[in-house]
Amino acid sequence: MTVRVVVVDDQEIVRTALRLVIGRREGLAVVGEAADGDQAVTQAVALRPDVVLMDVRMPGTTGVEATRRIVRDWPGPGPVPRVLVLTTFDLDEYVHAALRAGAVGFLLKNSRPDQLAEALRAAADGESVLAPGITRRLIDTVTALPPSLLSPAPAPDPETGALTEREIQVLVLVARGLSNAQIAADLGLSEATVKSRVNRILTRLGLENRVQAALCAHRAGLAGPGPGVV
Structure with a gap:
């Protein structure tokens, strides 16, 4: 099955480069492009892609607002597209707000083509994408954001005591930014079992994605130092 992608970026040269890179990977196809948030929502509704690869800093309607409109207020039929946000190394506050708005994760703009392809496939499969090396910075910055940048407002922390010991182990590794495959290798489980857990x-916990799970683990004091955390 081909993963259908809409590329959103205000720079045409970036969209062209992403289209070329994605188009060369097996099982991936760019079905549309958008230069701002309004166009992103329109294209998402019209084309119903599996993944929207979303820049966050754009003129007019930003990627944050577009993400909220696509994920929280999906006006179209069928499954809601996954939104994977694009960011630079400095992890600005708008990226964190986009994650709060429902994006499944973030991808660095200087990622290798293979990493981009893997991230798109993971997002289409419902797996959140977190850059492991900066997960701790993400958590610390999100929790410090002023309420005015969080859309919608975060819910009270859920009770992690409802989880089994094995589920706590999985949650800790999710918080450290490990993928399902990495967690499976670490715990000696199958990838399918990890995905199920x-x-x-x-x-x-009443959460929507792995980003929220990572924040929950952090607030509960579970996400101590470990692999992938800086």
């Missing part, structure tokens, strides 16, 4: 954790 992650979904169960999200359901039990």
